[in-house]
Amino acid sequence: MDNPTATAPGPAHRSTAPPLTERQRERRRRILHATAQLACRGGFEAVQMREVAESSQVALGTLYRYFPSKVHLLVATMHDQLERLHGTLRKSPPTGETAADRVAQTLMRAFGALQREPRLAEAMARALTFADRSVSPEVDQVSRQTTAIILDAMGGLENPTPEQLSAVRVVEHTWLSTLITWLAGRTSLAQVRVDIETVCRLIDLTEAGTGEAAARP
DSSP states (O other), X not given: XXXXXXXOSSOSOXXXXXXXXXXXXXXXXXXXXXXXXXXXXXXXXXXXHHHHHHHHTOOHHHHXXXXXXXXXXXXXXXXXXXXXXXXXHHHSOOOOSSHHHHHHHHHHHHHHHXXXXXHHHHHHHHHHHHOOGGGHHXXXXXXXXXXXXXXXXXXXXXXXXXXXHHHHHHHXXXXXXXXXXXXXXXXOHHHHHHHHHHHHHHHHHHHHHHHHHXXXX
């Protein structure tokens, strides 16, 4: 069984790698698809590097060059899933009257998508909790994607204020926390909705503050 935090030997600074070619992007897509399929069937423990390599038809050494550990792999899978969700949300955006309503609606739709595949959701959430500094680039991608989803729901803000970004971070942390506690069976879906709707009110408060600041002489 793979050690979730073990990494293959190799360069420490993967962020300086050149852009992927189309062939490499296709290989990466196969790897992430295989990972999601394995996690859907058996959760975190079912995602073993050798099985991922076999399912995606890549050499084990090649897989390790893309993803040094299963934690890197599963966090990247979460980013991929959120990216797909973002595309779906853009085709069918939320319809709430206020920014808080739209963000809460969006996050509950995201929650619903993860709820349909609880083993995959649990595997990705566990990977995020295991992630150390070596996984920072992948974790940052997940955070940026979640932020982009929230900002789109707020109205597609191109230049959010520091206060708005702070509110977005709190909303993002709360959403992830409610996901983890729900997956652990420590909270109900009804309570998840209440918590998300409550924290999203911060967004309307920051918008009100922005309007007041603009109105000052």
